[in-house]
Amino acid sequence: MLIKKAADIPSSEITPQSAYLNRRTFMRGAAAMGILGLGGDGISKLVAPRRTVAADSKLTTVPSPLSDKGETVTPFQDVTSYNNFYEFGVEKGDPLHNAWRMKTRPWTVTVDGLVKAKKTAGIDDLLKYRPLEERIYRHRCVEAWSMVIPWVGYSLSEFINWAEPLPSAKYIQFLTLEDTKTMPGLYQINLNWPYSEGLRMDEAMHPLALLTFGMYGQVLPNQDGAPVRVVVPWKYGFKSAKSIVHVRFTAKQPHTAWNDEAPQEYGFYSNVNPDVDRTPWSQKTERRIGLPFWKATQPSQMFNGYGDQVAQLYAGMDLKKFF
Numbered sequence: 081m082l083i084k085k086a087a088d089i090p091s092s093e094i095t096p097q098s099a100y101l102n103r104r105t106f107m108r109g110a111a112a113m114g115i116l117g118l119g120g121d122g123i124s125k126l127v128a129p130r131r132t133v134a135a136d137s138k139l140t141t142v143p144s145p146l147s148d149k150g151e152t153v154t155p156f157q158d159v160t161s162y163n164n165f166y167e168f169g170v171e172k173g174d175p176l177h178n179a180w181r182m183k184t185r186p187w188t189v190t191v192d193g194l195v196k197a198k199k200t201a202g203i204d205d206l207l208k209y210r211p212l213e214e215r216i217y218r219h220r221c222v223e224a225w226s227m228v229i230p231w232v233g234y235s236l237s238e239f240i241n242w243a244e245p246l247p248s249a250k251y252i253q254f255l256t257l258e259d260t261k262t263m264p265g266l267y268q269i270n271l272n273w274p275y276s277e278g279l280r281m282d283e284a285m286h287p288l289a290l291l292t293f294g295m296y297g298q299v300l301p302n303q304d305g306a307p308v309r310v311v312v313p314w315k316y317g318f319k320s321a322k323s324i325v326h327v328r329f330t331a332k333q334p335h336t337a338w339n340d341e342a343p344q345e346y347g348f349y350s351n352v353n354p355d356v357d358r359t360p361w362s363q364k365t366e367r368r369i370g371l372p373f374w375k376a377t378q379p380s381q382m383f384n385g386y387g388d389q390v391a392q393l394y395a396g397m398d399l400k401k402f403f
């Protein structure tokens with residue numbers, strides 16, 4: 081996600097992300113990564129990408145009535161090679177090439193803020209906490225591309241009930257891994273790290289919001305947010321924080337990474353809305369990855385097509401103001 085702002089660079093010469101690069105930080109970071117022997121993007125692309133899904137990574141799932149029906153599922157290969165995971169680089173292929181370095185075991189998720197008591201859960205306990213469902217959802221990025229993905233997880237509400245937030249908690253914040261040893265992107269893009277996202281409590285408690293451990297019947301590949309991420313299918317993809325390590329319950333709206341970066345473009349709500357075009361991309365249509373070009377462009381739908389289920393969460397709100 082990226083914002084084209086560098087007035088001095090002709091648009092033909094930039095990838096959108098490059099406008100965000102803080103070159104001095106990048107150079108410092110590149111030198112540091114070299115010293116650590118981690119290599120830059122160019123070097124990592126010379127070696128074959130490592131397998132990120134082990135042979136024993138299958139998950140047992142039950143189907144879910146909340147799955148979309150009649151959508152063509154995007155090929156696994158596209159979903160694992162065209163990613164936004166800026167901790168691993170700014171280009172779409174960078175997460176595939178770099179994220180294998182992230183260690184996903186041991187892994188804990190700490191819960192604090194407005195809760196009965198601070199808690200920490202091991203990832204394997206979380207994974208076993210509730211039956212895992214397969215949920216096929218449309219996945220819509222603010223960059224106006226989309227996919228259809230069979231995620232694996234259980235409703236985020238189950239986790240929230242386990243976390244026991246106090247009645248004073250009005251928001252939930254997700255903070256994700258920030259590991260300078262394995263994440264070259266931390267030096268390449270000036271986001272307010274660690275990546276932070278948030279939801280209003282009633283949004284987070286909605287049954288469609290998914291605490292996600294896998295996809296295509298297997299554990300999540302690292303580049304897709306292993307070992308645990310959220311998926312909020314009626315919102316733009318950037319609301320779906322990957323590789324979560326910390327969940328905080330708050331009374332006030334938490335800060336979020338993209339809103340910090342460009343508040344005029346990325347609102348806190350970020351519901352898919354074809355009528356609000358604040359980003360460089362028109363939201364009226366989207367390009368479905370994996371479909372032949374003559375079928376790929378489709379009209380975008382309000383709330384990504386989940387309006388029947390979620391529109392009541394926003395009753396009475398001006399969605400052009402609260403975008």
Ligand code: MTE
Nearest residue numbers: 163164165166221256275317318320321322
């Ligand atoms: N989570 C973290 N930790 N870091 C990120 O850079 N990118 C977000 C979101 N979650 C991001 C993240 C954005 S911009 C999008 S569109 C989705 O992840 C992309 O998810 P996908 O790569 O599985 O399609």
